[in-house]
Amino acid sequence: MLSTTMSSDRLMMVPYRFMEEAEQLLNSPSEHAKELKRHAIAAEGKARDAEKGFKVGLALQYYTEAADTFTALRHESLGELKRWAGEKALASLSKAEYFQKLHRCSTKTNKDHPGKSQDNSSNILGLPSAPGGEEDETYSVPLNMSAVDPNDEGPNPNSLTMVYARVNKPDIEKILIQGNQINGKLFERFFLADADQAHYEGTGWKDPDGYPKLSEAQKEGQARWGRPYQIFASTCLIRSFEGRVIAQKMGYSHSFALSLCVCADWEQRFGKSLISRSIYPHVRGIPILSRSGKYAVKLLINGAVRKITVDEFLPVKSDGEVQLLCTCSEGREEIWASLYEKAYFKLHGSYEFRSWSSCEDLHALCGWIPEEMCLHNVEEGKEEEILVSAIPVGSADSGSDDGIVEGDNC
Secondary structure, eight states: OOOOOOOHHHHHHHHHHHHHHHHHHHTOOOHHHHHHHHHHHHHHHHHHHHHHTTOHHHHHHHHHHHHHHHHHHHHHOOHHHHHHHHHHHHHHHHHHHHHHHHHHHHHHHHHHSTTSOOOTTSOOOOOOOOTTOTTOGGGOOOGGGTTSOTTOOOOSSOOGGGSOSOOSOHHHHHHHHHTTEETTEEOOBOOGGGGOGGGGOSSSOOOTTOOOBOOHHHHHTTEEEEOHHHHOSSOBSOSSOOSTTEEOOTTOOOHHHHHHHHHHHHHHHHOSOSSTTSEEOEETTEEOOOSSSEEEEEEEETTEEEEEEEESOEEEESSSSOOBSSSEETTTOBOHHHHHHHHHHHHHSBTTOOOSOHHHHHHHHHOOOOOOOOGGGSOTTOHHHHHHTTGGGTSOOOSSTTSOOOOSOO
16 A cells, blocks of 8 residues: 655645635625626716716716615625625715705705706706896896806816815825814815805804904004995995906005906906806805805815805995995995905905915915916016916916016015
8 A cells, every 4th residue: 555644734735725715716706796896986986076066966866876886796795895895885875865865955946946957967956046036136147157057167177166075085084174273263174065055044144253353454444344235235246257347445455356356357268167156155056145144255275175154244444435445346336356355364364464476365266276487587578478478278367457467476
């Protein structure tokens, strides 16, 4: 008889090898599972795109589809893939339930107003129609926004409407939450729910944070705080979104007003929304006067789009002719520029605040990262040629009559 011997080490290796093969089979998805994973990820991507565009109907549809597909993948899988699919299914389901609530609100609005489009791809936020119908002057469309597509969410680079409020990485989320504290006040990120018209209902709202500190020039002008109806005969939020009418009062010069001009002129030139829809409340995608006097302005600060809530009180000259003592639209009886400036100065604590240049202001307003050029190093006579050559493609804009943005920082 032929006898064979096998070492104990050899005997131990056999079961380990089978265990490794079994583990590989456990974590190796079937072809059907691979297809489900591709389908689920694609649906989730479409849902996020719809969410970024505030398209509630589509977001609900795709998040529901993603939740169902991730659930099916969980049943088809084993091991790590099963755990991952389960977590994804729960996250998608939570999103779908949230958008279902918004969609119900939108459906109710459409039933109350049969003429409103039922298209799921439309930019529906469940906002009520304007009291008195389309012709109500309080809710009239600004002159140069009438041709703007209500579903357009801004140019490329993206406007602030397309920046996510939440992130999935806990360490980044923690940093963004810490960034809520600015100059002793709390400025939380702007979420989809903050666009709800219900937040701006009521009368006589006054900012619990108080007023931003006045500048020395405003104090010398004996500024007091007044509501628009006390200042103007016929007030509107945006009559026509133009930079050429923006004026600075009290003799002070601030780069933020110049940045407002740049953004408004960009919208005029290219016919797209950049910052004109970064102020709330909205009706059908158009910024409107707030009946309560409460407004929310979106600014990109500390790595996220944050909500700066202000009331309608504006600094005004206390004696003689009624005159605003802040940035405003000359001769228009519109208050958008004044409210944007008030929000910016509330964020920074005072009307006395001076930023380093328009680059910081533009980044906060629309997310652009402008290129700063030191003109002292440019050959004499070439400054205007360099800047004007960039204007046709929208990469430069004018801050003075000669087409040059002037400054003293270089």
